Every structure is written in C-alpha cells, then in structure tokens.
Amino acid sequence: MPGSSPRRVLNRLGPVVLVFAGALLLARCGRDAGYETQGFERDTGGWILDGAVVRDVGAAAPEGVHVVELRPGGEGPAGFLRRALELEPYRVYRLSFAIQGARIAHRSQFPITLNGDDSLGVVHRVAFGRTPSAGRDPIENGWREVSCQLFSPVERNVLQIGPQREGFDEPGLGRIWIDAVAITPLDERRRIGAGLELAAWLPSEGVLGRPLRLHVLCFDPRGSLRTVGGVPTPMAWTGALELEGGGFELPERIRFEGEAVRSLEIVPSRAGIQRLVLRHESGLEIRSNPVVVTPEEPAVRHYWGDLHIHTNRNHGSWAARSVEQNYAFARDVARLDFAAVSEHFLPRPLETWFEGVAPVTLRFDEPGRFATLLAIEYSGPNGHYNHYLRGGDPLKMLDRTDASGARVDGVAAMRRLGGRFLAVPHHTMQLDPVDWRFADREVSTVSEIYSNHGSSEEAGAWWSHPDQLNASYADSMGAPGHAYRDALARGRPLGVIASSDTHAGRPGLTGLTCVKSPALEREAVWDALYERRCYATTQPRILIDWSVAGAPMGGTARLEAGEPLTGDLRVYACDAIERIDLVRDGEVIRSLAPGELDFEAEGIELGEFAGEATYVYARIHQRDEHRAWTSPVWVVPRDRADLEIEARDLRYDAATETLRVTVHNVGDADADAAVSLHSSRSVPGTGSLPPLRGDQVRCTLRVEPAGADRVRLLGNAYCPRNGRLYDYTGTIELRDARLIEIVHDASGAIRARADGRLEWETELGRNYEGSQCKSGESTDFELLIEPGAEAAAEIELRVQGVPPAAVATGRRVHEKPESVVLGLSNVHARSFADEREGRVPAGGETELEFTGLPAGETYTVVLDPEDRVPEIDERNNSEALLATGR
Numbered sequence: 001m002p003g004s005s006p007r008r009v010l011n012r013l014g015p016v017v018l019v020f021a022g023a024l025l026l027a028r029c030g031r032d033a034g035y036e037t038q039g040f041e042r043d044t045g046g047w048i049l050d051g052a053v054v055r056d057v058g059a060a061a062p063e064g065v066h067v068v069e070l071r072p073g074g075e076g077p078a079g080f081l082r083r084a085l086e087l088e089p090y091r092v093y094r095l096s097f098a099i100q101g102a103r104i105a106h107r108s109q110f111p112i113t114l115n116g117d118d119s120l121g122v123v124h125r126v127a128f129g130r131t132p133s134a135g136r137d138p139i140e141n142g143w144r145e146v147s148c149q150l151f152s153p154v155e156r157n158v159l160q161i162g163p164q165r166e167g168f169d170e171p172g173l174g175r176i177w178i179d180a181v182a183i184t185p186l187d188e189r190r191r192i193g194a195g196l197e198l199a200a201w202l203p204s205e206g207v208l209g210r211p212l213r214l215h216v217l218c219f220d221p222r223g224s225l226r227t228v229g230g231v232p233t234p235m236a237w238t239g240a241l242e243l244e245g246g247g248f249e250l251p252e253r254i255r256f257e258g259e260a261v262r263s264l265e266i267v268p269s270r271a272g273i274q275r276l277v278l279r280h281e282s283g284l285e286i287r288s289n290p291v292v293v294t295p296e297e298p299a300v301r302h303y304w305g306d307l308h309i310h311t312n313r314n315h316g317s318w319a320a321r322s323v324e325q326n327y328a329f330a331r332d333v334a335r336l337d338f339a340a341v342s343e344h345f346l347p348r349p350l351e352t353w354f355e356g357v358a359p360v361t362l363r364f365d366e367p368g369r370f371a372t373l374l375a376i377e378y379s380g381p382n383g384h385y386n387h388y389l390r391g392g393d394p395l396k397m398l399d400r401t402d403a404s405g406a407r408v409d410g411v412a413a414m415r416r417l418g419g420r421f422l423a424v425p426h427h428t429m430q431l432d433p434v435d436w437r438f439a440d441r442e443v444s445t446v447s448e449i450y451s452n453h454g455s456s457e458e459a460g461a462w463w464s465h466p467d468q469l470n471a472s473y474a475d476s477m478g479a480p481g482h483a484y485r486d487a488l489a490r491g492r493p494l495g496v497i498a499s500s501d502t503h504a505g506r507p508g509l510t511g512l513t514c515v516k517s518p519a520l521e522r523e524a525v526w527d528a529l530y531e532r533r534c535y536a537t538t539q540p541r542i543l544i545d546w547s548v549a550g551a552p553m554g555g556t557a558r559l560e561a562g563e564p565l566t567g568d569l570r571v572y573a574c575d576a577i578e579r580i581d582l583v584r585d586g587e588v589i590r591s592l593a594p595g596e597l598d599f600e601a602e603g604i605e606l607g608e609f610a611g612e613a614t615y616v617y618a619r620i621h622q623r624d625e626h627r628a629w630t631s632p633v634w635v636v637p638r639d640r641a642d643l644e645i646e647a648r649d650l651r652y653d654a655a656t657e658t659l660r661v662t663v664h665n666v667g668d669a670d671a672d673a674a675v676s677l678h679s680s681r682s683v684p685g686t687g688s689l690p691p692l693r694g695d696q697v698r699c700t701l702r703v704e705p706a707g708a709d710r711v712r713l714l715g716n717a718y719c720p721r722n723g724r725l726y727d728y729t730g731t732i733e734l735r736d737a738r739l740i741e742i743v744h745d746a747s748g749a750i751r752a753r754a755d756g757r758l759e760w761e762t763e764l765g766r767n768y769e770g771s772q773c774k775s776g777e778s779t780d781f782e783l784l785i786e787p788g789a790e791a792a793a794e795i796e797l798r799v800q801g802v803p804p805a806a807v808a809t810g811r812r813v814h815e816k817p818e819s820v821v822l823g824l825s826n827v828h829a830r831s832f833a834d835e836r837e838g839r840v841p842a843g844g845e846t847e848l849e850f851t852g853l854p855a856g857e858t859y860t861v862v863l864d865p866e867d868r869v870p871e872i873d874e875r876n877n878s879e880a881l882l883a884t885g886r
Contacts, residue, residue: 037182039063047181051079052162057177062098062143067179070162080162081178087152092188096147097161097181113160114150145180151190153237159183192218192239193284200278200288201335204302204514204543208295211265214250214276214288215335216241218260219509239280247274247293261333268293273543273572273598289541290572290597300516303525304541305338306330306507307373308386308426308451308499313343313356321505323357327364327372334508338515338525339364342375342386345410350400358394365392367521378410383425383434383482385410386448390420390526397421411440415648422529424448424497428456433482435780436490442648446529447494449484449536449629451501452510457619457629458586459483465510465538465625481746481780485586488615488632490744495532495554495631496617512537514544516553537628540574548606548616548633558638558668561611565635569618571599576623582606584616611637641671643840645863652853659850661861665840673840673863677850678705678831680858684810685822686831696805697726699797703822707864710740711787711827715795716780717804719764728779730797732758736788737824744782758783760797791824810858831860 038045040054041064055069070079087093095112150159161178190196201215218237240255247270254262268274268291276288292298309330312320321329323341330339341357358374365372374389374397387410389397396419414421426448428434449457454464459481487494498511514535515528528534532554535544544553548567551557559565571577577599580592584606592599606616617632636642642665649662663673680686685703699717706712719726728749739758742750749762762779785793796819797804803816814820836848853859 037063037180039179040066040068046083048082049079050082052081053079055177062180067177070176070178080160081181082158082160085157085159085183086155087157088185089153089155090151090189090191092149092151092186092190094147094184094186095150095159095182096145096184098143098145098179099176100143101176111162112148112150114152115154115157143179149186191282192237192280193282198241198278198280198284198286200276200286201541202276202288202291204289204291204304204541205298206268206274206291206293207297208268208271208293211267212248212291214264214266216254216262216278217333217335218256242279243276244279245274245276245288246270247272248276250276271295275597287574289574290543292543292572300518301520302541302543303337303371303515303517303520304508304512305336305340305371305515305525306334306500306502306511307338307340307342307375307388307424307497307513308377308448308501308511309339309341309507310343310501310503311341311357311505313352320503323360324364326502326505326507327360329505330507331364331370334506336370336508336512337520338371338373338522339507340373340375340386340388342377342388344377344379350398353398354394354400358397362392362394365522367519369520371520371522371525373522373526376410378423379432382438383428383432385423385425385434385444387411387414388422388424388526388529389414390422390523390530392522393419411443411648420526422446422526424529426451426456426499426501427453428484428487429459429482434487436482436487436492438647439487439492439494440648441492441644441646445493445495445532446497446534446631447484447487448499448501449496450498450511450538450627453501455627456484458485465627481744485583486746489586491613493532493556493615493632493634495529495534496536496629497529497534498536498538498629510539512539512541514541532631535628535630538626540622540624540626540628542574542620542622542628543570543572544618544620544628544630545570546618546630546633549609549635551633551635553633554631556634556636558636559609560638561609563609565606565609565614565616566602567604567606567616567618567633568602569599569604570601571618571620573597573599573620573622574624575626577620578623579621581619581621582616583619585614589616609635613637636667639669640667641665641669641840641842642667643671643673643863645675645861650859650861652855652859654855657851657853657855659853659859659861661836661848661850662845663838663840663848663863664845665842668842670839670841672837673846673848674835674837675848676705676835676862676864677833677853678828678860678862679833679853680810680831680860683823683827683831684812686810686827686858686860697799698806698808699804700808701795701820701822702810703793703824703827704860705828705831705862706784707862709786709828711785711824712743713783713785713793713822713824714780715782717762717764717797719799726764726799727801728760728762728764728797728799729801730760730795732760732783733794733796734758734785734824735790735792735794737791737793738786738788740784740786742781743784744780746781747779749779750781750783785824787824787827789825792821793824794819794821796820833859 199217206212242253249267274291311323330336361372423443425434497513500510516533517524517528546553549557577594581588582590613636615632615634618630620628651660702714704712747762807814838846
C-alpha cells in the first residue's frame with residue numbers, strides 16, 4: 001500500500017539463506033560515508049541495468065512504485081544491477097535490499113559480486129528456498145529483506161547484484177524484483193588477529209642442510225575466498241612477520257607487499273622435531289606445523305591431501321569454482337600434496353566427468369610434487385561413497401556408453417570395468433545414512449570420519465570445529481547405528497580419512513588426510529589408503545605414530561588370550577595437546593592430558609587380550625579445539641582360523657545356473673568350512689525386498705537362516721523427508737522361540753516387556769528437517785532367534801497410531817496391515833537347498849559351486865565353519881545374493 005515501510009511489505013517469500021563466500025581481510029582508516037536507500041523512481045541512481053528493466057508495480061514496491069526486474073522475457077540475458085562504489089579500504093559495509101521472485105525453483109541462487117564481472121568474483125550468494133508459486137509475477141510471493149557484508153582492500157570498486165548467465169538458464173528461476181538497495185558502513189574493520197588468521201606450513205619431513213619451502217597464507221576461516229588470475233586466493237595484504245626457529249637458518253622477518261601468499265626457502269640446521277614461530281605486530285603469534293628433520297632422506301614421508309572436492313561442474317554452483325581452480329588452490333594455496341575432485345555421479349555424469357573432471361585431474365598430476373586421483377561420488381540407498389581409482393585410465397571408472405540417469409550400484413559398476421578402486425563412505429549418519437551391513441570390505445578399507453559437515457565418529461556427538469562452517473547439520477546429532485564406531489562394532493576393519501567436502505572452492509582448509517608413503521605418486525597414495533596407513537585431522541598437520549602390540553596404525557596384531565595389550569604413541573602437535581583419548585571397542589579406556597606440544601610414550605597399558613578380536617585407536621584434542629583420529633590397530637587371536645564370505649564373493653552365472661562362493665581364511669590356521677545354501681522360493685520372508693515408493697511411511701521385514709537351528713530377523717522403518725516427526729510404536733511377539741541376542745538396534749528402540757513381548761518405539765524425522773536429509777530417515781534392527789517346532793514372530797506396528805502405508809516381507813507387500821506374522825521354524829527346513837564343504841588354508845581361499853539354481857530367486861549363503869554356529873561377527877555372517885538372470 002502507498003506509504004508502507006519496507007519492513008511492513010517484506011514478507012512471505014520464505015527462508016533466504018545467505019552463504020558468506022567472500023574474501024574478508026585487512027582494515028585501515030578512510031572515508032565513512034554510506035549510500036542512501038536506493039529506490040528506482042526518477043532514475044537508476046548510478047546503477048547500470050544490464051539486461052534488466054525498471055518496472056512500475058504500483059503500491060507493491062517498498063520504495064515508491066518502481067522496482068528493477070531481472071530476467072525480463074525469460075529468453076534474453078539473465079540481467080543484473082551494477083555500479084561503481086567508493087569504499088573505505090578494509091572497512092566492513094552492510095549491503096541490504098528487498099527482493100522477491102516468481103516460480104523460484106528448489107535451491108535457485110544468484111550471486112553478489114565485488115570487483116568481478118563473472119562467477120569468479122563471487123563474494124556472497126542468495127539462495128531461495130523451495131517456493132511452489134507458479135505465478136507470472138513475483139508479487140504472489142511477497143517481499144523479503146536480505147543483507148550481507150562486504151569490504152575491499154581498495155577504494156574504487158564495482159558491485160554487481162544479479163544472476164550470472166552460466167547455470168541460471170533453468171526456467172524455474174522465474175522473474176526477480178529488487179528494490180530498496182542500501183549500503184551502510186559499519187564500525188568494523190578486518191585486520192590480522194581480528195577475524196583474519198595466518199597459517200604457516202612446511203613439509204612434514206626435512207633433511208639437514210637441504211632447503212625447505214615455507215608457505216604463509218592469510219585467510220578468513222569462516223569465509224570463502226576471492227580469485228586473482230582465475231585462481232581462488234586470500235585477499236592481498238601488506239605487513240611484516242617476525243620469524244623465530246632455532247632449528248633453521250632463516251631471515252629475521254618477512255614482509256608482504258600487497259600479496260596474498262608468501263613462499264620462501266629456509267634451511268634446517270638441527271635434527272629432531274622443529275617448528276617455526278611467526279609474530280605479527282598486532283600480537284598475533286602463529287606456529288608452523290612440526291617438521292621431522294633427519295640427517296638422511298627418510299624412507300617414508302607424511303603427505304597431506306583433500307580427497308572430497310566439489311566444483312561448479314556438477315553438484316556445486318558457481319561459488320564452488322572450476323575444476324582447474326580447485327586443483328590450483330589445493331596445490332598452490334593450501335599447499336597440499338594430493339587431492340581429488342569427486343563430483344556426484346548425477347546429473348549428467350558422462351559429460352561432466354569425461355569432459356570436465358577427468359582430463360583436468362590427469363593434467364594436474366605431477367609425480368613428486370602433486371598427486372591427483374580420479375574420483376567420483378555415488379549416492380544410493382545404502383549411503384554416500386566416494387570412489388577412487390588406483391590408475392589413470394578414466395574408462396576404468398565410468399562406462400562411456402552408459403547414458404542412464406538413475407542411481408547405480410557404484411561398486412558393481414566399477415567392478416565390471418576391471419580397475420582397482422576404493423569405495424569410501426562419508427557423512428555416514430546423514431543424508432542417506434550408510435548401511436554397514438552392505439559395506440564391501442574389499443574396496444571399503446577406510447571411512448571419512450570428518451568433513452566440513454562434522455564428525456561421523458559416534459552418534460549423538462555430531463561435532464565440528466567452531467571455525468568450520470557446518471551450516472547444513474548444525475542442529476543434527478546424526479542417525480544412530482550408522483556412525484564410524486558402529487561399523488567397527490560390526491567387524492568392519494575401517495581406517496579413517498578426513499576431507500573438506502568443499503562446495504566453496506576452498507580445498508584443504510577443512511579436514512585433511514595424512515598418508516604415510518614412500519613416494520608422492522598416485523598409486524603410492526592409493527596404496528597407503530587401501531592399507532590404512534593413514535589418519536585424519538580437522539585441519540592441523542599433526543604428526544602421529546601409533547602402534548599396538550608391535551602392529552602399526554591400520555595393521556593387525558596376533559596375540560594369545562591373556563596377553564597384555566600395550567600401545568606406543570608419538571604425537572607432535574600444532575598446539576598444546578589438551579587430551580588424548582584411547583578408544584577400545586567403542587569405549588574410552590584411557591585419557592591422557594599432556595598439556596604440551598609433544599607427547600611420546602611406550603608401553604601404554606590398554607588392558608588384557610581376552611582372545612576375541614578387538615581394536616584400539618587414538619583421538620587427539622588440541623587446545624585450539626582441533627582434533628585428529630588415528631586409524632585403529634586390530635588385535636586377533638594367534639593360531640586361529642578366521643573364515644569369511646562377502647557379497648563380492650558370490651557370483652551367479654545365469655547361463656549355467658551356477659552360484660560360485662569363495663570362502664576366505666584371513667587367519668593363520670587351516671580350517672574346514674561348511675557352506676549351506678537357502679532359497680526364497682517357498683519362504684517369502686527370505687526373499688528380496690521389493691522397491692517401495694520413496695514418499696511412503698513404511699517398514700521392511702526379512703527372515704534369514706543364521707547357522708544351525710538359528711534365524712535372523714531384520715527390520716527397517718523409514719519415513720520420507722517432509723519436515724514431519726513420526727512416532728513409531730509396536731510390538732514383536734515371539735511364539736515358541738527364544739531371543740538369543742539383539743545383534744543391532746540402531747536407535748535403541750527395542751526393549752523387553754513384562755509379558756515377554758518386545759516393544760519397539762522410536763521417533764523418526766527429528767534430526768532431518770528441511771534439506772538435511774536427501775531421501776528420508778530410517779532405523780533398523782537385527783535379532784538372533786532360536787526357533788522351536790512351531791515358531792513364529794508377530795509384528796504389530798503403528799505410525800502416529802495407525803498402520804504404516806506398507807510393510808514388505810520378502811517379495812510380498814502388505815498394505816496398511818494390522819499385524820504381520822512371519823514363520824520362523826520352517827525357514828531352514830523349507831528354504832534349505834544344498835550344502836558344500838571345503839578345506840580353506842591359512843591366508844588362502846577356496847571356491848565352492850552350487851548348480852541348477854534358476855534365475856530370479858534370492859539365494860542366502862550361510863557359513864558354518866567346522867560345523868559350529870559362527871560368532872556374531874559380520875565376517876562370519878550370512879550373505880544374500882539376488883540371482884537376476886543377467
């Protein structure tokens with residue numbers, strides 16, 4: 001209405017998220033005039049309208065009756081506002097304006113750039129939430145005020161507001177109106193020691209008398225970086241730093257003259273652990289990472305890298321920068337030794353990867369200086385995995401002839417291509433939580449325990465360093481049952497890495513992986529990851545050496561029951577070590593508080609070896625709240641067989657109707673293996689689960705044989721992503737059956753009642769609001785049961801007091817059932833198909849064949865070593881294979 005204030009008119013557009021992606025650096029005095037609120041009544045007030053028009057919208061405008069409209073007509077240039085600005089160098093200004101848009105698509109964004117006329121100059125971005133309006137004009141959505149901060153090291157600047165051409169031609173963006181633009185100076189200036197930080201990096205190893213290169217960087221730990229010459233870089237600054245380090249020959253000070261990064265040679269003059277201290281006139285003091293200086297060239301070095309980088313080629317927007325810029329930043333700014341751009345498989349995987357990612361990755365690979373790995377991210381119902389190829393042939397990673405746009409089984413797809421690869425799960429408790437039951441131990445030897453999203457170490461502690469953005473999951477604690485420790489509890493021998501998962505062109509500044517390798521080459525880095533010779537940090541380049549019972553980090557020790565467990569640990573940190581936690585089988589068994597930069601100890605008591613497999617890892621806490629995690633050391637019994645079958649070892653040949661099963665013995669004693677085969681033809685509860693609609697509140701149930709006279713009951717509850725909180729309640733009544741163990745209960749939902757029934761109660765959706773979960777939230781359980789002659793399980797389930805939309809049992813789908821009854825006693829008798837036996841040598845394998853098996857059924861293989869019921873261990877678990885006939 002006429003005369004209305006902007007704040008009364010700004011409404012109803014929906015959440016607008018400002019993602020700060022600018023370079024915020026030094027401050028000094030200058031002019032402090034601002035720019036008055038700008039409407040568009042008489043003239044454009046100094047704004048240049050390129051591809052935009054001034055439109056009369058009457059009383060709907062916050063200032064007068066005119067607004068600027070971007071994307072007029074929808075076919076021409078996207079349109080933007082641009083003007084010259086005189087700013088006090090290094091002073092912070094607030095830019096605000098009123099905005100609304102029509103037909104805004106999900107996650108539609110446009111940038112605000114300073115001193116850049118294309119996407120390379122992004123300093124901020126405005127992101128619209130999903131708005132369902134299909135109106136022609138933005139008036140249907142209402143006005144919203146948005147604001148951001150900006151500053152510059154120079155007086156004369158160019159500010160631009162509006163969408164860029166690249167990436168913003170989708171019809172869903174619609175028209176955008178802008179009005180009431182204001183630029184206001186704030187009483188805030190960026191300077192070293194006040195919002196801006198310095199970092200000093202050296203190689204982790206040095207040789208006496210041989211020059212090392214010191215690399216000093218100034219950056220905003222919570223902001224993104226501008227670009228210079230097309231390469232993302234911090235903002236330049238002028239000043240001096242004093243240097244101190246008794247173990248080096250070095251100048252007294254270094255000076256920056258309008259530079260962003262300084263690099264110079266220094267010479268180690270003393271063996272041992274050495275560090276540099278750099279002091280700024282503001283009082284800020286920083287310390288370099290530790291360097292191990294030796295008289296001779298070391299046989300193994302510590303190399304640092306970021307293996308999870310997104311770009312503007314696919315998953316990221318223009319703010320994520322190009323593939324070239326990310327690799328250049330990783331190599332020249334963050335000073336990493338290795339890196340991998342791991343774009344999502346979807347959408348347009350072939351065009352994006354073969355033409356835009358793979359060639360650049362191969363071009364940046366420079367053995368001895370900078371190693372790059374060919375990588376891609378697959379997302380599916382069993383979790384998100386980054387895949388890393390050992391070699392340099394792109395055709396071993398993706399099939400160029402595969403034009404499918406659907407989600408795929410990345411492990412199966414890459415196996416068909418024949419290359420060696422790793423499949424590394426990440427943010428395991430979020431988005432599509434990782435189902436550890438389906439993790440492939442051959443290709444998944446490490447897991448990403450930390451990224452800018454936070455730590456996946458344990459549920460209920462979704463933690464990130466305070467300086468790291470963590471914008472997506474700030475209010476979430478993670479899905480129980482899907483944490484890194486849950487994988488270890490299931491017998492998955494996983495080492496750890498950390499990465500940035502950057503979508504802002506900042507690889508190497510959040511989450512780092514350290515590998516111990518004899519050479520800086522792609523294959524050598526890959527081998528170190530595969531063999532778990534690696535550890536993870538939130539950012540600092542801490543040096544860690546960890547061993548248990550003589551076995552190194554990521555390795556396996558063999559002991560007799562009753563022998564004491566001891567560990568050796570050396571930590572050379574970047575800040576005082578506040579605490580070291582030693583974690584054994586998911587519990588902190590010892591905490592040490594050194595309070596110093598360095599810690600060295602041998603023979604740390606870790607308890608007694610009880611004769612069952614166990615693991616121990618170390619978690620380091622620095623005073624500055626940064627953390628590091630070692631890969632565990634596993635301890636297993638000596639002179640004992642250890643048999644296993646994995647899904648990869650079940651191979652069905654439809655032409656001959658033959659199923660081949662490979663049994664591995666990873667122990668050090670020969671063993672006899674008995675493998676029984678079961679079919680789903682006559683027992684629906686053992687069949688493959690059918691696909692169900694992703695928008696349904698649903699449950700899936702499955703019964704599997706689990707060794708002699710035992711069965712396994714598996715259940716999964718699911719709710720879609722729609723912002724609602726679902727209350728799941730129900731009971732499980734076992735008839736003529738005995739519950740042996742609750743093997744797995746992701747959310748702690750199952751407990752015994754006085755009447756003998758099991759009660760199932762949980763809430764889903766609490767931690768998955770908005771865009772925090774891609775496909776929904778699920779929880780699962782696994783029960784080991786000894787059935788009698790007439791055994792059955794009756795499961796009654798309610799969601800919000802009513803039956804769920806669907807319950808699937810094998811291949812049968814029950815629509816809104818009051819209850820579901822599954823027979824248990826006849827699972828073995830009715831599903832048993834055949835049995836094979838074979839001798840498996842220590843450290844070897846043997847192949848068993850089952851013939852005459854028609855396609856289209858689900859065949860469950862049960863390993864019963866030496867005719868004994870296997871322990872509850874994923875390595876001796878049943879594995880199901882769907883024989884598809886392909």
